[in-house]
Amino acid sequence: MNVVFDTEALLAYYLGEIGGEKVLKLLNQVYEKKIKGYINIINLTEFYYILHRKNPKIAEEKERNLKTFGLKIVPITNNKLWKEAAKIKSKNPVSLADAFAAATAKTYKAKLVTGDVELLKLGIPFIRIR
Numbered sequence: 001m002n003v004v005f006d007t008e009a010l011l012a013y014y015l016g017e018i019g020g021e022k023v024l025k026l027l028n029q030v031y032e033k034k035i036k037g038y039i040n041i042i043n044l045t046e047f048y049y050i051l052h053r054k055n056p057k058i059a060e061e062k063e064r065n066l067k068t069f070g071l072k073i074v075p076i077t078n079n080k081l082w083k084e085a086a087k088i089k090s091k092n093p094v095s096l097a098d099a100f101a102a103a104t105a106k107t108y109k110a111k112l113v114t115g116d117v118e119l120l121k122l123g124i125p126f127i128r129i130r
Helices: 007-014 020-031 041-054 056-068 079-091 096-107
Strands: 002-005 036-040 072-074 111-114 126-128
Touching: 002 007, 002 020, 002 096, 007 020, 007 041, 007 056, 007 096, 007 111, 020 036, 036 041, 036 096, 041 056, 041 072, 041 096, 079 096, 096 111
Parallel strands: 002 036, 002 111, 036 072, 111 126
Antiparallel strands: none
């Protein structure tokens, strides 16, 4: 199984919110190589800047920790991927980062790990964290 982590899901874990325990279980499965996990560079950027606003040191710490799980960071050099994100964004009331998470899941034939209700409406297989 392949999974793509939306920013909201990762923040739920790192900020101790509802659904965070489900995210940790998935991250551990990625670490143990039971599943493949991905995060788009746009979502990693969003994750970092949200934490950086709270505390720059925490942003650095959490980013380092996240990388230890072995998620593949997906660049946006793939024309198919960024165009899919643009199409999703053009037709749906989601953030650009959410559009990239959804497009990454679609491109990698993965389940999108999210708690965002709007993303659940896109017809992409998902794992709902809350």
